[in-house]
Structure formats: C-alpha cells, structure tokens
Amino acid sequence: MSEITPDLVRHLGVLARIQLSDDEVTQLTGQLDVIVDNIAKVSEVATADVPATSHPIAMSNVFRPDEVGQTLTHEQVLQNAPDAVDGRFRVTAILGEEQ
Template sequence: MPSISRDEVAHLARLARLDLQSDEVDHLAGQLDQIIDAVGQVAQVAADDIPPTSHALPVTNVFRPDELRPCLSAEAALSGAPEAEDGRFRVPQILGEEQ
C-alpha cells in the first residue's frame, strides 16, 4: 500500500494544474511512493562525515588562460566593409528609429 494517498496525489495534480484521470492518480501514487523510498535509501547512506558535493569527481578548469595577443586594427577590420562611418560598420537602418 502506498504511503502517499490518492488525495495527496490529486492535491499535487491540482497545484500543478494537471487534469489526471482516476487510473492515473493510482499509477502516480505508486510511482511517487517508489521515488520517496529511493530518496530515503540515499538519505540512509549519506553520513555526517561526508561533505556534500556537486560532482562525483573533482572538476578542473579545462580552458586555456587568458593571454593578450595581437588582433586586427580597426582599419583592417573595416577594410572589407561595404561602408564605414566614424570607425564603425555602417549598416542599413532596420528599426525605423530617428538618429
């Protein structure tokens, strides 16, 4: 017999705005009971001397360090642009806003 009643499942369904049929409520009561049992088993294994962790294995940064490197000058970047204005790319107006 599930420890979660049909009324509790129906109440949760109403809170979640789910329209469940009677057979779905019975089915979900059993599934929720299994989930709660599984969580209880994990809680029994967890010991006070084991700190909580976010990952099972240590995570290290796999990214390279930031380094300054030469890049394009503004003139070189704009050299292939169809139009440039005041050191920026000039593009057609699309939002209809006044400048």
C-alpha cells in the first residue's frame, strides 16, 4: 500500500506554499512514492554492524613529519629581488596610498 497519497502531496504543497495543479499532484505522488520505497529498501539493508562511511574506499591522509630543514639566508632570499628595504621585499602599494 502506498504511503504517499494525493492528499498528502497537496498538504505538503500548502506547507511549502507551492500551488500545485492536479497534474502536478498526480506526477509528484508517483515520484515521491518511488523515493519513499527506495529509502525503505536501503533502510532494510543498513544494519547496526555495518559502519557508516563517507567514501566507498578507505582513505587516509599521508603527512610527512614536520621537521625543520635547510633554509635560505636573508641575503639569498633578497638577492634577485627587484627592490628591497630593511631586509624585506619592497612592492608597489595596491590601494593607491603610496604612488
């Protein structure tokens, strides 16, 4: 027996403030009934011993250890900079304050 009836679809339309024609009610009744049946089938298969998953294949993040490596000196970093002041890159202002 179908759980979704035309009266239920009309009621849902009123709650959603959607005006539905008779053809739309008939079409939606069938479509919603199929959706509810499919959800019921999935619910029958889902059991407590099957863990919920977000992805069909087990995935894990691969991180390398966070270790300090060899770094550049200030001189090495700034050696090819077009303009530098006080050990920093000098760039054009983007907000038009210094032109």
